[in-house]
Amino acid sequence: MKKYIVSSKFLLLTLLLFTSSASLLYIMDSVSYTNMINNGYISKNAVEFIINTEESSLDIDLKEPYLLMQYNLDNPKLKYIYINKSVKLPPINYNKPPLSTDYIITGTVFPEGALSKNMKSLVIGQFATPGSYLNREAWYISKTQQINLANGTKFILNVESGNPYKLMQKMFPNTSYQLIENEDRGTAILKSNVLLNGFLLISVLFVIIAQAVTIYYSIHSKKTIVQILYLAGGKWHILFRKVFIAEFIALFVILILESLVLIAVNHFYAIWGSHWYYVAVFYMFITIIGYFLACLLMTKSLVKKGVRSF
Amino acid sequence: MNTTRLLLKNKKLLTLIIGLLSFLFSVVLFVLLVNINISKIEIRSASKFHNYNIYKLTDNLIGEREIEFFKDVKNYDILNNFNNDVFKNNKVVFYHAVLQPIGLKEYPPDKKFSAYYESDFNNIYEHEGAFYQITKSMQVTKSVFDYNVVELIEGQYFDDSAYVYEAGRKEIPVILGSDYRPYYKLHDQLEVHHYFEKFIGRVVGFAKENSFIFTNNEPQQVLNRYILLPSMSLSEQPSELLQKTEVNEVFFRALLLSKMGGILMTNLNALEVRKEIGEIEKVTNFTDYQIIGANSLAVDLLYKMIETNQTLIVTISGVVFIFILCAFYLFVKSFIKRQFDTYLVFIMSGVTNHKIKKTIQLEFSILNGISIGLALLCTVLFMQDTTILSILIIAGFIVWLVFNIVVYLLVNNLLATTNIIEKLKGD
Numbered sequence: 001m002k003k004y005i006v007s008s009k010f011l012l013l014t015l016l017l018f019t020s021s022a023s024l025l026y027i028m029d030s031v032s033y034t035n036m037i038n039n040g041y042i043s044k045n046a047v048e049f050i051i052n053t054e055e056s057s058l059d060i061d062l063k064e065p066y067l068l069m070q071y072n073l074d075n076p077k078l079k080y081i082y083i084n085k086s087v088k089l090p091p092i093n094y095n096k097p098p099l100s101t102d103y104i105i106t107g108t109v110f111p112e113g114a115l116s117k118n119m120k121s122l123v124i125g126q127f128a129t130p131g132s133y134l135n136r137e138a139w140y141i142s143k144t145q146q147i148n149l150a151n152g153t154k155f156i157l158n159v160e161s162g163n164p165y166k167l168m169q170k171m172f173p174n175t176s177y178q179l180i181e182n183e184d185r186g187t188a189i190l191k192s193n194v195l196l197n198g199f200l201l202i203s204v205l206f207v208i209i210a211q212a213v214t215i216y217y218s219i220h221s222k223k224t225i226v227q228i229l230y231l232a233g234g235k236w237h238i239l240f241r242k243v244f245i246a247e248f249i250a251l252f253v254i255l256i257l258e259s260l261v262l263i264a265v266n267h268f269y270a271i272w273g274s275h276w277y278y279v280a281v282f283y284m285f286i287t288i289i290g291y292f293l294a295c296l297l298m299t300k301s302l303v304k305k306g307v308r309s310f
Numbered sequence: 311m312n313t314t315r316l317l318l319k320n321k322k323l324l325t326l327i328i329g330l331l332s333f334l335f336s337v338v339l340f341v342l343l344v345n346i347n348i349s350k351i352e353i354r355s356a357s358k359f360h361n362y363n364i365y366k367l368t369d370n371l372i373g374e375r376e377i378e379f380f381k382d383v384k385n386y387d388i389l390n391n392f393n394n395d396v397f398k399n400n401k402v403v404f405y406h407a408v409l410q411p412i413g414l415k416e417y418p419p420d421k422k423f424s425a426y427y428e429s430d431f432n433n434i435y436e437h438e439g440a441f442y443q444i445t446k447s448m449q450v451t452k453s454v455f456d457y458n459v460v461e462l463i464e465g466q467y468f469d470d471s472a473y474v475y476e477a478g479r480k481e482i483p484v485i486l487g488s489d490y491r492p493y494y495k496l497h498d499q500l501e502v503h504h505y506f507e508k509f510i511g512r513v514v515g516f517a518k519e520n521s522f523i524f525t526n527n528e529p530q531q532v533l534n535r536y537i538l539l540p541s542m543s544l545s546e547q548p549s550e551l552l553q554k555t556e557v558n559e560v561f562f563r564a565l566l567l568s569k570m571g572g573i574l575m576t577n578l579n580a581l582e583v584r585k586e587i588g589e590i591e592k593v594t595n596f597t598d599y600q601i602i603g604a605n606s607l608a609v610d611l612l613y614k615m616i617e618t619n620q621t622l623i624v625t626i627s628g629v630v631f632i633f634i635l636c637a638f639y640l641f642v643k644s645f646i647k648r649q650f651d652t653y654l655v656f657i658m659s660g661v662t663n664h665k666i667k668k669t670i671q672l673e674f675s676i677l678n679g680i681s682i683g684l685a686l687l688c689t690v691l692f693m694q695d696t697t698i699l700s701i702l703i704i705a706g707f708i709v710w711l712v713f714n715i716v717v718y719l720l721v722n723n724l725l726a727t728t729n730i731i732e733k734l735k736g737d
Contacts, residue, residue, distance in 0.1 A: 199342060
């Protein structure tokens with residue numbers, strides 16, 4: 001007789017459903033990232049503001065990931081960019097390797113004549129974003145963390161996660177500013193794009209229900225063995241361990257392996273932020289805990305009933 | 311019938327879950343179809359601009375030249391004739407969507423409606439003891455609605471008479487952007503200053519959220535914060551209107567000049583379009599104009615963006631749908647297999663194979679039918695879009711039919727391959 005019971009079919013199905021949910025979450029964030037690129041690399045939760053100060057420059061001292069755009073109201077297509085090293089830049093075709101000093105990336109239809117002679121020499125690449133407002137812009141990527149307000153007083157702050165307003169206050173603690181309620185452009189406002197997100201959400205719901213069915217089947221199929229073992233004189237915790245422990249260990253191994261694969265995907269096919277990754281791992285963890293509790297409840301309830309139904 | 315009832319009663323929860331999966335599967339299918347239709351409409355709209363040659367009409371009446379030109383009242387008529395003839399020409403589409411802030415009395419408290427909100431400039435002025443806000447507004451010709459997908463939440467588009475200014479007219483219909491909804495309702499009357507003239511703006515409609523139109527500078531001019539006014543032509547010659555009314559000449563001048571910022575969309579090449587407008591020049595005697603090969607970058611960007619979006623939608627939706635289809639099939643198959651033991655008990659009780667086959671088929675047929683029907687209802691109610699209702703009904707019927715056939719084949723296969731005697735013996 002087998003010492004432990006493991007349903008390979010259940011484990012395989014769970015692995016497939018975990019992968020599906022993670023893929024769907026990744027696709028959802030990829031769509032948001034595409035929208036962000038097409039909107040001129042402005043994310044949905046970006047903060048737009050105008051700084052009012054007598055100072056001529058401001059210093060940034062932050063460890064959190066951010067991408068800050070600065071521009072002049074008269075020339076909004078030339079943007080000065082301040083970034084924390086860890087954030088992802090939009091797709092760029094580099095003519096030369098990125099410099100350790102300041103450099104400029106231009107959009108494919110940005111008139112280079114609009115740049116001064118000194119600035120032209122800093123151009124090292126073009127945005128590889130065919131359907132984006134970035135094509136009409138030029139980015140001066142600053143390596144210093146000191147903002148020269150002569151370059152403009154209007155700002156847009158992109159953050160990977162968390163509350164962008166809090167980060168803005170942390171960035172400019174003693175500076176007066178006027179918040180501007182921004183509007184999306186690009187693919188994000190297309191009706192079909194909005195509906196695509198709805199489509200993906202329903203698909204996620206489908207996977208969750210499918211997961212629930214799988215768990216139901218799995219628990220249901222083990223009812224009989226629990227009843228037999230109990231009638232054979234087993235104590236509930238011993239029979240619980242015998243019937244379910246190997247499966248739980250296998251599920252946790254799946255969780256760890258899947259998390260490692262997702263880390264690799266997040267590294268090699270990075271998008272803006274890692275929100276999808278955390279949600280996917282959280283979902284898998286919650287599902288396993290849910291399964292554990294459901295198994296525990298089923299065993300306890302069978303024992304409590306004295307297996308009358310058998 | 312009693313057997314069917316017993317079978318269903320035996321697995322209420324599972325039936326419910328499979329029903330839910332079937333419902334979600336159908337919703338996914340319907341949303342996919344609706345979305346493909348929407349993305350088709352979007353690309354068709356962008357293609358209209360993309361397939362045309364676009365030229366910009368502009369005037370040379372700047373500074374002193376403008377003052378000199380409008381000193382003679384006859385010149386108002388000349389410019390008006392030129393505008394009208396360009397508009398009527400059947401070889402070019404005159405497309406006019408121009409940003410033109412208006413003064414709005416009793417404006418909403420939210421500053422985002424003010425014309426220069428994004429630059430944080432003061433937009434309030436006082437006139438005859440009342441405060442007005444310089445407010446975001448656009449003048450549009452009928453062609454703007456023909457060539458863009460501007461849907462209304464409520465109300466109606468401008469009727470043809472809205473685009474004509476007649477002597478003594480004091481009311482203009484306006485369509486408001488969706489952000490105005492908390493502040494105004496249909497048929498409300500707004501007091502506006504349009505080219506320094508007072509008008510009553512009667513609200514005739516609200517645009518849907520994130521509606522946008524193409525302008526020469528902006529591929530997507532989002533209308534949420536805008537007041538749309540009809541771009542008006544004059545019912546009579548301006549010289550006559552100036553005599554008949556007390557309206558300031560500045561109003562007519564601005565109205566006529568604003569048309570000169572319009573776009574000409576045509577299949578003609580640069581030479582041909584110049585020749586065509588040259589004919590109008592000869593007839594009307596208006597020479598202070600230029601035709602510029604308009605920057606096609608805005609159109610290109612709009613087209614590429616929508617094309618990228620369509621590829622994204624088709625690819626993602628296609629892959630996800632195929633996955634969901636496979637998953638749904640597997641779950642149906644697994645559901646039948648799992649329940650087979652229950653069916654065997656009924657065989658022991660004397661129920662025939664044929665009866666069992668019929669019962670399973672009936673069960674799935676009803677369950678799937680209800681789920682597909684509910685999904686169709688939810689999709690239509692939620693999307694409020696009945697344009698492809700017939701396609702959705704056909705798709706729903708095909709899915710129902712296909713799954714009935716699949717279930718029939720599955721059950722037949724299971725009954726044929728299972729040795730019932732051995733199963734019943736417990737081997």
